[in-house]
Structures are given as C-alpha cells and as structure tokens.
Amino acid sequence: MMSILDNMNMTELVALAQETNVEAHRGLSREALVELLTDRYTGTLPERPVNKYRLRIMEFVLDHWEQVKPMLTCPARSGDSRACFNCTDVQVVECVSTNRDNLFPKSHGESK
Secondary structure (H helix, E strand, C coil): CHHHHHCCCHHHHHHHHHHHHCCCCCCCCHHCCCCCCCCCCCCCCCCCCCHHHHHHHHHHHHCCCHHHHHCCHHHHHHHCCHHHHHHCCCHHHHHHHHHHHHHHCCCCCCCC
C-alpha cells in the first residue's frame, strides 16, 4: 500500500519530521524519517546543539517583545516560543552571529 510519505522528497520528510520531533535532521535515513512520522521509530535522537540557540533567540525576543516586534521579518514575529524551529539551521546561526552581543551580553557570557 502506497503512503503519501512515499511521494515526498527528503526535504519534505525532514520538515515534516521536525514538526513532530525537533531533533529530527537531514542526516537521518529516509526510512528513519518515515518511522518517526509513523510512530515506529525506536531509536533515540541526540539533542541538536543548534536548538539551544533557537530557544535563546526566542527567549530574548519575548523578553523584549515590544521593542523588537516591529523589526521582525522572520517566524519569531508570531511570538511563539518555538518559532525559531521553523528556521533552517543556517538561518539560526546567521541570527545568532548578527545579534550575538544582544543574545549573549558579556556580563553573562555564552553558555556552551
């Protein structure tokens, strides 16, 4: 029996899998992604390091909502605390690089 997942390309499978499991990533096999999407995956996915930056970006955005909302042109504009999970890893890294001084003030330092 053919599934709608059989007609999806890898990019579509990864995007869909990340909606249900934020640790899903492009390095997973097609079979693993399908298993994730059909609740048959039995493995454990390691935490993706970039996700801590997604959470930090949104923490900052929500802490400074009134000031930053008019400037936002990305998913963070929604005000959803998990909005950055809709961005690619590259977008997240670019955002962190551009806003490093605001996200990680010298008095607090960046957590590693």
